[in-house]
Structure formats: structure tokens, C-alpha cells
Amino acid sequence: MNSAKFQTIVDIPDYPWKTGYENKHVFMGSCFTENVGERMAGLKFPVDINPFGILYNPFSVANGLEILLNEREFKKADLIQHNGLWHSFSHHGRFSAMQEEEALAKINKRIKLSSVFLKEADYLFITFGTAWIYRRKKTGEVVANCHKIPAREFVRERLSVTQMLEKYTELLKALWANNPDLKVVFTVSPIRHWKDGAIENQRSKATLLLLVDELVSRFGNDKTAYFPSYEIVMDELRDYRFYAEDMLHLTNVAVNHIWGIFEKALLTEQSRLVAREVQKIRNAVNHRPINNASSGFGRFLESFLKKITELESKMPFLDLSSEKEYFMKQNRSFNFNSLK
Numbered sequence: 509m510n511s512a513k514f515q516t517i518v519d520i521p522d523y524p525w526k527t528g529y530e531n532k533h534v535f536m537g538s539c540f541t542e543n544v545g546e547r548m549a550g551l552k553f554p555v556d557i558n559p560f561g562i563l564y565n566p567f568s569v570a571n572g573l574e575i576l577l578n579e580r581e582f583k584k585a586d587l588i589q590h591n592g593l594w595h596s597f598s599h600h601g602r603f604s605a606m607q608e609e610e611a612l613a614k615i616n617k618r619i620k621l622s623s624v625f626l627k628e629a630d631y632l633f634i635t636f637g638t639a640w641i642y643r644r645k646k647t648g649e650v651v652a653n654c655h656k657i658p659a660r661e662f663v664r665e666r667l668s669v670t671q672m673l674e675k676y677t678e679l680l681k682a683l684w685a686n687n688p689d690l691k692v693v694f695t696v697s698p699i700r701h702w703k704d705g706a707i708e709n710q711r712s713k714a715t716l717l718l719l720v721d722e723l724v725s726r727f728g729n730d731k732t733a734y735f736p737s738y739e740i741v742m743d744e745l746r747d748y749r750f751y752a753e754d755m756l757h758l759t760n761v762a763v764n765h766i767w768g769i770f771e772k773a774l775l776t777e778q779s780r781l782v783a784r785e786v787q788k789i790r791n792a793v794n795h796r797p798i799n800n801a802s803s804g805f806g807r808f809l810e811s812f813l814k815k816i817t818e819l820e821s822k823m824p825f826l827d828l829s830s831e832k833e834y835f836m837k838q839n840r841s842f843n844f845n846s847l848k
Contacts, residue, residue, distance in 0.1 A: 516743045518736055520773045524729055525691060528779035529553060529826055531630035534622075536572060538564050538637030540697040540737065543763045544770060545633070550790065551783045552826055556629070559622035560652065561600020564637035564701070566672045566719065568652035570679050571598060577682055579623040582615045584608055590657050597644065597651040604655065627686050635737075637697040639667045639715040640704055666711070669718045676723055684731070693733045693774070694720040698741030700756050713738065735774070737766055782826070785819060789831050809839045 527533065535545035535557045545557035560572040575598065587594045593604045594611040603618075605611040626632070641650050642662040654662060683690055696716045700709050717738070724732045741750070741762065748755060750762040758766075771780055792812050813835045816828050 516746075518739045518743050520736065520769060521733065523733055523774060526774055526776045527631050527691075528776040529782060529823055532556075532625060532628055533631045533633065534626050534629045535633045535635075536560075536563065536569050537633075537635030537695075538562060538697040538699065539757070540637070540695070540699055541633065541635040543758070544737075544767065547763070547767050551786050552828060553779075553783075554825070554827075556622050556625045558600070559618050560598060561602045563600070563652050565639065565641045565650075565652075565667065566636050566716070567641055567650045567667060567675070568598070569634055569636070570672075570675050571650070571652070573626070573679060573683065575619060576623045576626045577686060579619060582612055582619070584612070587611060588655075588657075590655055593655075595653075595655040597649060597653065597655075600653055601655060626683075629687065629690060632683070632690055632692045633695065633735075634692065635695045635697050636716040636720070637699065638701045638704065638709075639672075639712040639719075640701070640708070641665060641667055666708075667715065669715055669722060672719045673722050673726075676719070677726065680723070680727060680732075691731060691733070693735055694723065695735045696720065696738040698738045699758065702756055735770065737770075740766055740769060782819065782823060785815065786826075786828070789816060789819075789828065793831055793834050806839075809835050813839065 529552070532554045533545075533548060533556070535541045535548075535555060537558070539562050542557055542562065545555055549555045549557065559576065560568075563569045563572060582596060582598075586598075587596055587608055589595075589608075593606060594608040595601070595604045596611065596615055599615060603611060603614050605614065642654055642664055643650050645661055645663055651662070680692065683692070696713060701712065702709065704712055720734050724734050741758065745762050745765060750759055750765075751757065752759055771783070775783070789812060792808070795808075813832065816832045816835070819826055820828060820832075
């Protein structure tokens with residue numbers, strides 16, 4: 509008798525390439541991008557995550573990438589003041605500031621750094637959240653964030669596959685002209701945009717899925733790919749216990765599940781093994797001993813300093829400097845205490 513199945517499993521593509529610690533990764537898009545990107549950052553992979561802050565729609569993501577390619581400098585005319593803060597319509601609110609000079613400094617510093625990083629990157633991960641956009645009536649520009657400016661100043665519309673296919677065809681060609689070896693991995697965020705309504709959210713996600721399918725079909729598997737995070741949540745995690753209290757965002761359990769599939773599919777075996785060791789080091793940094801003057805704690809510190817040294821010798825591009833400094837500082841404190 510066959511055992512009952514309580515879950516449908518999503519088939520993951522056999523990607524023709526995998527990444528690792530020796531590669532640079534750019535993450536752009538919705539908050540789901542930050543879930544995966546920050547997981548890689550925590551494991552010390554070289555990453556640049558959302559240099560414009562969270563971007564939800566394909567147009568704003570493309571606009572951000574074009575700004576980085578051109579290393580465009582923002583001026584005062586690019587900002588707007590509202591509720592005591594200076595904002596950029598190309599950026600998330602994390603770049604807003606009370607003084608325009610401060611906002612411009614934050615924006616331009618990040619553009620300069622991220623422009624260089626993008627042109628040297630090996631992988632670009634793009635996550636689309638919604639096909640709905642807000643266009644400012646006064647200028648006709650598509651905004652990445654409305655910054656709580658009254659809705660009457662914007663027109664809401666849904667992008668079509670045709671509109672975005674044309675824009676991304678030109679964008680990808682420009683990206684590869686600057687960085688011929690760049691691999692682009694698309695995902696569609698499983699996080700629902702409930703303000704769009706249940707029906708319009710589904711239509712939006714369908715538009716994004718069709719767009720990605722067209723792009724991957726057009727440019728092929730050598731340079732582009734799709735990671736099915738949306739399908740994993742919709743099918744494998746088809747239960748509200750995998751959602752946060754708002755019933756829209758994902759729990760850590762859900763993110764962990766997606767990460768496990770992601771790393772197995774897209775990371776090299778060596779990098780997965782190194783990531784396990786890095787996670788142990790990170791856990792050790794967060795460890796709080798009962799007695800930090802005991803001989804056992806001294807051995808604990810020495811063992812992790814040795815582990816870091818071994819990893820650095822095997823993988824010189826792995827940056828564990830902050831963790832090493834922490835253990836060395838604790839070790840000096842331990843030696844001082846033990847002499848008392």
C-alpha cells in the first residue's frame with residue numbers, strides 16, 4: 509500500500525551553473541530579495557543588496573539598474589520634500605533625510621559603490637513583487653515609492669508583458685555590454701500584495717511570471733534562469749502556518765525552507781560546506797558563556813580562532829575579519845581575567 513502524500517513538491521531546474529564564495533552577487537527587487545540576500549550576507553558571501561532599497565515593480569528595478577550602469581549622480585532637482593523629509597522617487601524611504609544634502613550624500617555614495625559592484629558582479633538576482641505601478645501625474649514618471657504623498661497625485665496602472673519585455677530586452681543587452689559574463693536569475697516574490705485585492709494580485713503575479721518566461725526563453729539558459737520561489741510557497745508550503753501574523757509575509761520557517769532549496773540548486777558543494785562552517789562561527793559569536801574566565805571558554809575561543817585561520821587560508825576572499833577581531837578581543841580579555 510502506498511503511503512499518503514501531504515505535499516506537492518516543485519521540480520527545481522538543473523541549472524547549468526552554480527555560484528559560490530569566489531563570486532559577487534547583486535540582489536535587486538522586493539523584500540523577498542532581502543530575505544535571500546541577507547541570508548547570503550550573513551554567511552559572508554560577497555553581496556550588494558537593494559542599493560535603492562526595496563523595489564516592487566519591474567519598471568523601478570530596471571530604472572535602478574540603468575542608474576547604476578550610467579553611474580548617474582542625483583541632484584537637488586531629483587528630490588522632493590514632504591512631511592519634513594527629502595525623498596527620491598527612485599528610492600525607498602531608507603534613503604530619505606531631513607536635510608537634502610544628507611539625502612543626496614546617502615544616495616550618491618551608494619550609487620557609486622553599487623555601480624562598480626554591478627559591473628564586476630557574476631550574478632544578478634532580480635525579484636519582481638507586483639506588476640502594478642504608480643505614475644506621478646505632474647511628471648508622468650513611474651515612482652518606486654510614493655513616500656506617503658496623497659494618492660490623488662498619482663495614477664495607478666498595471667504593466668503589460670509587452671511593455672516590460674521591450675524594456676528588459678534593452679536593459680539586459682546593456683548589462684551584458686558592460687559585464688559579458690553576468691548571469692541573471694529572476695524570481696517572483698511569493699509575498700502577496702493584498703492592497704491590490706485578491707484577484708488583481710493574482711493577475712499581477714501572472715503578468716510577472718509570463719514576463720520572466722519570455723525573457724528566459726528569449727535569452728536562453730546560458731545567461732538567464734528562473735528560480736521558482738513563488739511556486740514553492742504556493743505548492744510546497746500551502747498553509748497559513750508558514751505566514752507571519754499579517755498573513756502576507758513569510759515566517760522564518762518558510763524562508764529557511766526556500767533557502768535550503770536555493771542553496772542546493774544554485775550554490776557549489778564546496779560553498780555549501782564552507783557556509784556550514786561560517787554559520788558555526790556566527791553562532792559562536794552570539795554565544796554567551798556562563799563563566800568567561802573558565803579554561804573551557806579559553807579552549808572555545810582558541811578553537812574558533814583556529815577555525816577562522818584555516819578557512820582564511822583555504823579561501824582568502826572570505827571576509828571573517830569582524831568575527832576574528834571579536835574572538836581575539838575575547839581571548840585577550842580571557843587571558844587578563846585568568847591572571848587575576
